[in-house]
Amino acid sequence: MLSMAHLAFETDSTRIVTLIVDGYATGVFQIDENTKSINADHNLSHHGQVPESLNQLESVDRRQMGLVRNILGKLSQTLEGSQRMLDRTMVLYGSNMGDSNTHDNTNLPILPAGGGFRHGQHLGFKRDDNRPLSNLFLSMLHRMVVSTDSFGSSSGALNGLENRV
Helix, strand or coil: CHHHHHHHHHCCCCCCCCCCCCCCCCCCCEEECCEECCCCHHHHHCCCCCHHHHHHHHHHHHHHHHHHHHHHHHHHHCEECCEEHHHHCEEEEECCCCECCCCECCCCCEEEEECCECCCCCCCCCHHHCCCHHHHHHHHHHHCCCCCCCCCCCCCCCCCCCECC
16 A cells, blocks of 8 residues: 555555555464464553563554654655755654554554655653644644644644754
């Protein structure tokens, strides 16, 4: 699906692609050539601190991050005129759970890439002084030159992502 997304961008068939990893419909699956999961993806995320489940979940997460790395690499190597496609494309990868084992939806692991933002940093916020995720969405809208002061429950644009020089 990520290769198809890249092709859709490259052929200018679309400028928006949304993909979801469906952990609910996934049964036992092949993690690599030699390893099958002991459970479905969703059930692995509810690992209960069981070492074998945690190890498999880590393998699955690393594989998914490898796929993200690959698509970012493709976008970075593809030129649109004199610019890299990655610089002209916003990619947002993340989860709706900060800790899926306990269904905690705070401190979500979110990875923005491309889009002309300043990257190569980690923005972390204290649990009691957190920022709404919609602040990131507002920053993305601003980067797309959408003039709005708010988005959902935003409290302002997210500081630290200012355009690179």
